Amino acid sequence: MDDKAVQRTLNGLKATLKRTPRLVGQESVRFFRRSFDRQGFVDSGLKRWPARLKSEDAGRSILVKSGRLRDSIRVISATSRRVQVGTDVPYAAAHNEGGVQYVKPHTRVSKNGNRYQVKGYSYKLRQRRFIGQSKALDRHLTTTIKRELLKNFK
Numbered sequence: 001m002d003d004k005a006v007q008r009t010l011n012g013l014k015a016t017l018k019r020t021p022r023l024v025g026q027e028s029v030r031f032f033r034r035s036f037d038r039q040g041f042v043d044s045g046l047k048r049w050p051a052r053l054k055s056e057d058a059g060r061s062i063l064v065k066s067g068r069l070r071d072s073i074r075v076i077s078a079t080s081r082r083v084q085v086g087t088d089v090p091y092a093a094a095h096n097e098g099g100v101q102y103v104k105p106h107t108r109v110s111k112n113g114n115r116y117q118v119k120g121y122s123y124k125l126r127q128r129r130f131i132g133q134s135k136a137l138d139r140h141l142t143t144t145i146k147r148e149l150l151k152n153f154k
Contacts, residue, residue: 009152009153012151012152013149013152016148016149016151016152017080019148020080020145020148021078021079021080021083022075022078023144023145023148024078024083024141024144024145025075025078025083025085026075027137027140027141027144028075028083028085028137028141029073029074029075029085031134031136031137031140032073032085032130032131033070033073035129035130035131036061036063036064036069036070036130039061039062041129041130041132041134042134042136042137043133043134043135043136044135044136047129049062049063049126049128049129050126050128062128063095063128063130068089069087069089069091069092069095069130070130072087072088072089072092073085073086073087073130073131074086074087085131086131087131092131094125095125095127095128095130096127096128096129096130096131096132097127097129098124098125098126098127098128099124099125099127100122100123100124100125101122101123101124101125102120102121102122103118103120103121103122103123104120105117105118105119105120106118
């Protein structure tokens with residue numbers, strides 16, 4: 001190998017390392033959005049989401065009514081050391097982590113215009129994880145980065 005070939009390879013590696021965070025972010029967003037198509041989260045294997053308790057929306061996908069939650073998944077920050085993917089939808093964490101949800105006492109207005117007081121209450125929200133650490137994503141990102149780096153040596 002002559003000096004020019006070595007320099008081309010080094011320049012290619014630098015360019016690859018520079019675009020790697022963006023690539024990792026794009027692949028991660030694509031992986032997490034596919035959870036909505038799979039109706040479950042893939043870590044070591046597919047862990048399907050629990051079905052709805054009420055059958056009124058039986059034909060509709062779980063966690064998809066308007067698509068706002070799925071479409072809000074994006075790269076929040078990307079540096080050479082860390083890529084952060086998340087969402088700004090307020091109810092995302094509740095669905096992803098599950099647990100008890102509390103509703104404060106409040107006032108409502110009925111259809112005929114009368115105001116009435118609603119007592120505070122709580123309900124259990126079932127966990128339907130769609131974003132987070134995943135072994136399958138780690139393997140996919142490792143092979144993607146290796147493939148991008150190896151392109152410089154052809």
